[in-house]
Amino acid sequence: MGSFGRDEVFTKVEGPIIVGGGPSGIAVAACLKHDGIPSLVLERNDCIASLWQHKAYDCVKLHIPKELCELPLLGYPKSYPKYPTKSQFISYITSYADHFGIKPLFNQTVESAGFEVERGVWRVKTQDGCYESRWLVVASGENAEPLVPKIPGSEVFEGTLVHASEYKNGDEFRGKRVVVIGCGNSGMEISLDLCNHDSIPFMVVRNSVHVVPRDMFGFSTFGLAMTLIKWLPIKLVDKVILSITNYILGDTEKFGLRRPKTGPLEMKMTTGRSPVLDVGTLSKVKTGNIKVVEQGVREITKNGVVFMDGQELECDCIVLATGYKSNVTSWLKVNAWAYIMKFY
Numbered sequence: 001m002g003s004f005g006r007d008e009v010f011t012k013v014e015g016p017i018i019v020g021g022g023p024s025g026i027a028v029a030a031c032l033k034h035d036g037i038p039s040l041v042l043e044r045n046d047c048i049a050s051l052w053q054h055k056a057y058d059c060v061k062l063h064i065p066k067e068l069c070e071l072p073l074l075g076y077p078k079s080y081p082k083y084p085t086k087s088q089f090i091s092y093i094t095s096y097a098d099h100f101g102i103k104p105l106f107n108q109t110v111e112s113a114g115f116e117v118e119r120g121v122w123r124v125k126t127q128d129g130c131y132e133s134r135w136l137v138v139a140s141g142e143n144a145e146p147l148v149p150k151i152p153g154s155e156v157f158e159g160t161l162v163h164a165s166e167y168k169n170g171d172e173f174r175g176k177r178v179v180v181i182g183c184g185n186s187g188m189e190i191s192l193d194l195c196n197h198d199s200i201p202f203m204v205v206r207n208s209v210h211v212v213p214r215d216m217f218g219f220s221t222f223g224l225a226m227t228l229i230k231w232l233p234i235k236l237v238d239k240v241i242l243s244i245t246n247y248i249l250g251d252t253e254k255f256g257l258r259r260p261k262t263g264p265l266e267m268k269m270t271t272g273r274s275p276v277l278d279v280g281t282l283s284k285v286k287t288g289n290i291k292v293v294e295q296g297v298r299e300i301t302k303n304g305v306v307f308m309d310g311q312e313l314e315c316d317c318i319v320l321a322t323g324y325k326s327n328v329t330s331w332l333k334v335n336a337w338a339y340i341m342k343f344y
């Protein structure tokens, strides 16, 4: 634990230290509290669920039915629709935290956390405090930091360049030519939102991607997949999901969206990559309102982008829907040997 000075004062925390005040961190704190166990939630932002409050675009909705992704002990209000909106989700999690009396310490960025083997405690440092506890819960999220690829020339672009985490809605993009780089759920939904705001989106798709409908014959695709997986092997579930998908959406490859060889569930299991749950993008691709460019971006120029094959595309704006990454490895200083010595 080289980063901890001997003379620093560590506040002893009753119960676990929870890093992150997103849905997971808040839910863990709530469950502990329900069982009479206190905890301390450290949150780097000024609010709970900051990704939802500060980094999500306006039109985002859950795309898994509310019953299948509610927080423990207190579900969504009955009046909520099957797929709650962003503001409904925020008001749900706010009242959830209030209900259980969860009060995170805000504006506390965890800079390091390490296990002190001799005393069996975790020592956690934020920019202005030191805490220790026997237990540490990592709930800082898989989407903690925007992933911004280094594309040559991005500094010379004269239009607007934003990451998906800064995109709110298409108001400021009306009538503009917008290149959306990335075709995960964010890229697909932002392209659709741009289309609904009368801009001209070009969606960059450099790889294969699984697009499945959000619903199949009135059932959520996710729910259907989770039911089938109880009875059938994963490859067979993928076959069923893909046949129904093909029936509903047609051959997406015709529209520039090649499918990976591995099925959507197997892909999620093995690589963590989520399938895209289509909420209307594909029909805009079919009508040509969203143009798919099957290329990687080689360079950004002052007027637009240059693709791998040298083809140029002029645009007014670029949205980097290139994903997010976790930041755990930057602050969690785990000494694997310490664990092995202590527990085995």
Ligand SMILES: NC(=O)C1=CN([C@@H]2O[C@H](COP(=O)(O)OP(=O)(O)OC[C@H]3O[C@@H](n4cnc5c(N)ncnc54)[C@H](OP(=O)(O)O)[C@@H]3O)[C@@H](O)[C@H]2O)C=CC1
Residues within 6 Å of the ligand: 060, 061, 062, 063, 064, 143, 149, 164, 181, 182, 183, 184, 185, 186, 187, 189, 204, 206, 207, 274, 296, 297, 321, 322, 323, 324
């Ligand atoms: N309604 C909802 O519930 C929503 C849920 N989400 C979830 O949030 C998480 C994050 O989603 P998202 O923000 O879409 O991120 P993803 O990581 O899912 O997608 C990133 C996309 O960007 C592409 N990409 C990355 N770098 C480049 C590059 N240099 N050039 C071209 N393409 C590039 C990737 O393609 P490649 O495969 O080639 O690397 C991929 O298509 C996911 O789990 C998603 O399911 C997101 C939005 C809405």
Ligand SMILES: O=C(O)C(=O)Cc1c[nH]c2ccccc12
Residues within 6 Å of the ligand: 064, 212, 221, 222, 225, 264, 265, 268, 273, 274, 275, 277
């Ligand atoms: O949890 C995610 O990241 C999802 O996007 C949901 C999801 C995971 N595996 C699936 C298989 C079919 C439909 C939705 C999903």
